[in-house]
Amino acid sequence: MTLNVDLCALEAKDRYKLLTAVVIPRPVAWITTISEEGIVNAAPFSFFNLFGKDPALVALGLEHHADGSPKDTTRNIRTNGEFVINIATPDLTEAMVGTAAAYTPDEGEPEALGLLTAPSTHVAPPRLADVPVAIECRRTVALTFSPEREIVIGEAVSLAAREGLVDPANWHVHWNGDYPVARLFADRYARLEEIAPQSIPSAPT
Template identity: 70%
Template sequence: MIERPPMSIDLTALPPAIRYKLLTAIVLPRPVAWVTTISTAGVVNAAPYSFFNLFGKDPALVVLGLEHHADGRLKDTTRNIRDTGEFVINLVSEDLVGPMVRSAAPAGPDLSEPAALGLDLAPSAHVRPPRLAAAPAAIECRRTVALGFSAEREILIGEALGLACRDGLIDRERWHVNWGGDYPVARLFADRYARLVEIERHTIPPGL
């Protein structure tokens, strides 16, 4: 049997849209941050981002990949965070996938996605933007630093200040989180999402 050599692709030679298509189908699953912010006029915005993850514990940091409009204009989430310095990352349960996807539709800064989609809000304890009441968990964050890499791409690092969770999710005596198998959904690629299923635990052997 003839073994085929591995495929080698020069990503720098590809158009950005093709790079995005390939990489987002390779690096998966990705957690989804449904970000709520509030404008200086008091309008609450909600938008999903799948370039998101934790970035440290001391301080506790989160990282978001924010995309601007093609002409460089800021989208509502980025502008609101720049203006107020605060945001909330809401985790997405399976029953919230529909409204989460719909909240990504283009809308003007005067339209509140939670209000338009009938999503209840709840006050945050550490920041001004509210959280989505139906989200199983929400991380209240303060902007730390933003790095611009192009007219369309900004990397935002924020500090996690507070955590709000549904009743029973966290055991405060042992500080254990018990999802009970009902984990937040993950982004695959294009318009595809996934349920997470836990596999057998693998412990690192002593001495390694």
Template identity: 50%
Template sequence: MSGFLLRDLSPHDRYKLLCGVVVPRPIALVTTLDANGAVNAAPFSFFNVFSEDPPLVVLGLQHKADRTPKDTTRNIHRDGEFVVHMVDEPLALAMNDCAVDFPAGESEVAATGLATVPSVNVSVPRLAAAPFALECKRSVALAFGPGRELLVGEVLRIHARDGLVNEANMYVDLAAYRPIGRLFANLYTYQRESFAMDRESHAQWSARVTAGNGAGEAPKES
């Protein structure tokens, strides 16, 4: 098999292939404010953390079919502020409801009954039910064609639900967190099982291979 040359595929087929291959992806439930002060909320699975110094996240923003910006894009262009909420199991249904194509000007937050609380460093409220909320400001936005933008945002503050972060070592309790991930189409995944692999120095790796303990063996579930 010689692979798939993406320029020969339709955009829809490229989307299906890329979304099916690059899995699981984290989900950002993003709140912004519209021009009238209503809170907009929209989920994004083209999302990830990009850097810690400076602290940056990236969002893939998609325009509507007629090439006009969606609410989140328009609001960030205007105000430069947004809040990224991580999605855990209890928040999953509300996140999916926020993906409904509500008419412009109608708040997904109000429609779904999600409670909000004030942020500290940005004017956009955050969702009270989220396990983590990242207050962000726009750093740079790059347009790639008429329908796609890459947004880079600086994380100003992280809010965490009580009990999720050990402040002594800044470790997150994954069992208490229980995030979900995006696969493709309408499929999502739990993150309930994990395994550990130590990162060795070259000397440690050489000693282990020389001793006959193998290299590249399958990890064992914890």
């Protein structure tokens, strides 16, 4: 028998619990931003994906505090319109999860956790130096759906990649088995190791 669930009848926390356990795996945007005071913030978000190529758009789902006030990432993006999406590999999962802890606005997660940063080329927020690839973005539009939920659409304007990851002759990316970590549900993350055979038709875009 099939279980049919009326999502509209569920409490929000139960909808979240159910949907995030079935819509998997999800890519993780480890976002760095910078405040007006120059404090660098870092936080992971798994409501994230690529959204287009011309322009190159990304979509981020940002959660506010329960009282509707913005968290550091949202506030910083609102202030200067810039952010960097750092793509983490499994060896960085512990550090990435560590930046999700509650810090005060005058505390920067990279500094508190000893994470190295490197300058960006087109935006003010720095990238995390140890990730294999970082995407510099500028906010295009933000949509507010509730006191706790905002979606930001940003344009990807620059990319920094570890030496050997990208071949500029053909723009092929060579992960060499060290693929980005993906979010599952609760405190579970996935290591992408098994690749489907090439005989399987390409997935729709």
